[in-house]
Amino acid sequence: MPSAFSFDLQKTDGTARTGVIHTARGDIRTPAFMPVGTAATVKAMLPESVAATGADILLGNTYHLMLRPTAERIDRLGGLHRFMNWSKPILTDSGGFQVMSLAGLRKLTEEGVTFKSHIDGSKHALTPERSMEIQKLLGSDIVMCFDECPALPADRDRIAESMRLSMRWAARSREAFGDRPGHALFGIQQGGLEQDFRAESAEALREIGFDGYAVGGLAVGEGQEAMFGCLDFAPGMLPEDKPRYLMGVGKPDDIVGAVKRGIDMMDCVLPSRSGRTGQVFTRHGVVNIKNARHADDPRPLDENCSCPACRSYSRAYLHHVFRSQEMISGMLLTWHNLQYYQDLMAGMRAAIAEGRFAAWEVEFHAGRAQGDIEPL
Ligand SMILES: [Zn+2]
DSSP: OOOOOEEEEEEEETTEEEEEEEETTEEEEESEEEEEETTSSOTTOOHHHHHHTTOOOEEEOHHHHHHTTOHHHHHHTTOHHHHHTOOSOEEEOOSHHHHHTSTTSEEEOSSOEEEEOTTTOOEEEEOHHHHHHHHHHHTOSEEEOOOOOOOSSOOHHHHHHHHHHHHHHHHHHHHHHOOOTTOEEEEEEOOTTOHHHHHHHHHHHHHHOOSEEEEOSOSSSSOHHHHHHHHTTTGGGSOTTSOEEETTOOSHHHHHHHHHTTOOEEEESHHHHHHHHTEEEETTEEEETTSGGGTTOOSOSOTTOOSHHHHHOOHHHHHHHHHTTOHHHHHHHHHHHHHHHHHHHHHHHHHHHTTOHHHHHHHHHHHHHTSOOOOO
């Protein structure tokens, strides 16, 4: 039998936390950053390279995988871990967020959502029950409740209505998920930026009972200041002894601010997507490798980074292969960006464990103010 899912909260420093999530497929050190493997691959990376950056867990997208190659096919081929050659934990989203963003191509009812595929226009339905079934077929270690959320800003009535529907869907997700030892189900708090709705949502989720809790409905257009304002109260409403996951965040300073406010897990396409567009994250800020000023620069991107792009190549070479649209450009820059994110998480974990997160944060911001920052 697979061992049970559990969270070992080891140390808090202010509201920042560090610990370990134990799963049947291995431990996840928190705070954790999850690279996104949308279509059963972290683009431009071999799975062993992703693991080499220090990632303990990947995120897979239900919406993309259900359409192509389909969850049933992945199940027949032995599940998502085997299919994509990743043996560590996988978290899958519910498909809800991506379906909701198909404006004009979807229809929302109490039952669920019907939508047209962005690939071939074919009709599909997602309900809490179907989302649980798909995530089970994929073999996901951490399954997310099926929910929906409005883009912000939205009026209070719309936010309340949407949050209450998501809470009814959370109960249906819990029921459909059933009892699956070794697999976890996370509930998702909604309620926009409204403190009373966040509290109502947290209460509804606690009553149902989950293995972990996500703060959903943020990073949807509200801006960093508003997001941090919400994170000043939202995570504290969730059970302290369970992991807290902020979905779809974010830029390095978003991540630091979220960890500071008690978040344990995050995911974002930014490091991998930016790697393919020549935008590089470093301790001194963002470097845009396509700028001509790198053409003769023999220095590495970051002399303190252990990734292959920094160890073996100059900025001049990385500039050249980017400008020449060579595939190695996306490979090297993605590796570097994922390494940067994992090093960032490791730095925060060590600082929290040693009770010096505040000093670490000052250093983080000071490093970025030093220069090398280029406009996005
Ligand atoms: Zn590097």
